Amino acid sequence: MTSGLWELVLxxxxxxxxxxxxxxxxxxxxxxxxxxARTHRLWIVRFLAGFYTEVFRGTSALIMIxxxxxxxxxxxxxxxxxxxAGTLALGLTYGAYGAEIVRGALGAVDPAQxxxxxxxxxxxxxxxxxxxxxxxxxxxxxxxxxxxxxxxKGTALVSVMGxxxxxxxxxxVRLALQESAEIYTYILLIYFVIxxxxxxxxxxxxxxxKAGVGKAPRKTGTPPRRAPEGADAVKxxxxx
Amino acid sequence: xxxxxxxVADFMPHFWDGLLVTLQALALGSVISFVLGLVWALxxxxxxxxxxxxxxxxxxxxxxxxxxxxxFFLFYVLPEWNITFSALTTGVVAIGLHYSxxxxxxxxxxxxxxxxxxxxAATALNLPPRRTWTAVILPQAVxxxxxxxxxxxxxxxxxxxxxxxxxxxxMLGEARLFAxxxxxxxxxxxxxxxxxxxxxxxxxxxLRALERRLVR
Numbered sequence: 105m106t107s108g109l110w111e112l113v114l115x116x117x118x119x120x121x122x123x124x125x126x127x128x129x130x131x132x133x134x135x136x137x138x139x140x141a142r143t144h145r146l147w148i149v150r151f152l153a154g155f156y157t158e159v160f161r162g163t164s165a166l167i168m169i170x171x172x173x174x175x176x177x178x179x180x181x182x183x184x185x186x187x188x189a190g191t192l193a194l195g196l197t198y199g200a201y202g203a204e205i206v207r208g209a210l211g212a213v214d215p216a217q218x219x220x221x222x223x224x225x226x227x228x229x230x231x232x233x234x235x236x237x238x239x240x241x242x243x244x245x246x247x248x249x250x251x252x253x254x255x256x257k258g259t260a261l262v263s264v265m266g267x268x269x270x271x272x273x274x275x276x277v278r279l280a281l282q283e284s285a286e287i288y289t290y291i292l293l294i295y296f297v298i299x300x301x302x303x304x305x306x307x308x309x310x311x312x313x314k315a316g317v318g319k320a321p322r323k324t325g326t327p328p329r330r331a332p333e334g335a336d337a338v339k340x341x342x343x344x
Numbered sequence: 345x346x347x348x349x350x351x352v353a354d355f356m357p358h359f360w361d362g363l364l365v366t367l368q369a370l371a372l373g374s375v376i377s378f379v380l381g382l383v384w385a386l387x388x389x390x391x392x393x394x395x396x397x398x399x400x401x402x403x404x405x406x407x408x409x410x411x412x413x414x415x416f417f418l419f420y421v422l423p424e425w426n427i428t429f430s431a432l433t434t435g436v437v438a439i440g441l442h443y444s445x446x447x448x449x450x451x452x453x454x455x456x457x458x459x460x461x462x463x464x465a466a467t468a469l470n471l472p473p474r475r476t477w478t479a480v481i482l483p484q485a486v487x488x489x490x491x492x493x494x495x496x497x498x499x500x501x502x503x504x505x506x507x508x509x510x511x512x513x514x515m516l517g518e519a520r521l522f523a524x525x526x527x528x529x530x531x532x533x534x535x536x537x538x539x540x541x542x543x544x545x546x547x548x549x550x551l552r553a554l555e556r557r558l559v560r
Contacts, residue, residue, distance in 0.1 A: 162541035260410035
């Protein structure tokens with residue numbers, strides 16, 4: 105492979121990383137908003153949040169991408185730049201999976217904690233912000249880490265729309281060289297390395313967050329905690 | 345936003361063709377992933393680490409890389425090695441292989457959940473290892489993991505549209521073809537989007553019923 109082709113691959117990595125970071129931010133925002141809304145006391149809010157998760161988990165990420173690229177523009181008369189269209193489609197889809205994680209982790213917090221908040225006459229919002237979320241967030245990190253790898257794999261889908269991400273640059277190199285084994289092996293390896301780095305970062309984050317709420321692994325003598333529901337209940341694996 | 349029911353009517357014959365291909369790919373992909381996943385899970389319990397280590401590394405690699413790129417790999421590289429399959433077969437193999445790395449973990453969890461007493465009883469009855477597995481451990485392990493396997497079937501369903509990228513005319517492939525020929529994107533894409541939601545919802549209802557039957 106010539107250096108020009110490697111440059112193409114580097115650009116592809118850059119696009120993939122950008123897309124990954126942006127859609128991860130959107131997905132995180134969506135999952136917290138929708139996940140918290142599913143514990144709301146008004147049934148209509150719970151229903152709408154549940155409807156959102158069912159719809160976006162029900163469709164395939166690739167169909168969402170097609171929809172955002174082809175159906176939204178004529179329907180609303182405006183068109184998104186490919187990067188934002190991809191971010192929106194991936195963020196909304198994976199946000200629905202993330203919402204289930206958030207809901208599961210919130211449900212796994214000891215009920216006595218919530219009752220304590222009520223007894224101290226905290227408002228629902230204070231309870232969520234000061235009591236439930238700080239304890240639930242560390243439990244969310246392992247499933248979120250899996251979801252992040254799924255999201256990374258999902259970013260490859262935008263190459264179908266002609267966005268110049270890593271998978272797309274692989275196709276270009278294949279066309280240039282008329283030879284595919286080498287380049288696709290490199291592309292797969294690069295994805296694997298990115299996924300490996302992501303899981304490492306998330307593991308570090310988990311350790312830090314757990315230490316923040318006094319659940320550091322070195323501390324002994326604390327009673328064993330229940331596993332968060334979200335860890336197993338979430339059906340990750342879709343969409344990528 | 346203009347909605348044209350005529351376009352929907354024109355698309356429906358293509359939709360049924362696409363649905364058939366999607367379901368075929370899903371059924372065959374599921375079978376491959378169930379069988380291969382069990383093979384990986386059993387190999388991971390092999391006594392020698394020279395078996396465990398490579399199997400672990402390969403499955404970890406497949407699980408952490410995009411299915412789309414794996415599809416391209418199989419679709420473009422295998423012919424270079426003089427192995428030619430149809431696009432659909434390539435897609436089925438890729439999906440089955442990809443998801444076998446997930447089902448493998450499901451089987452592992454199921455095998456580990458079989459109580460130790462069962463192993464001890466098999467030893468006490470002097471059963472040979474083969475019979476311990478086929479008559480004692482696997483029937484209990486597999487029963488436990490059927491719901492989890494079903495979840496991966498639903499996940500697989502949502503990944504079948506990717507086959508379009510290697511020229512398979514599944515639901516999304518048919519929709520795209522129709523859209524490009526008639527310049528009507530809204531209707532076919534919406535129809536298959538709704539169809540996916542309905543199918544995966546139905547599948548999850550069926551799965552819950554199956555779960556109730558098995559876990560008793």
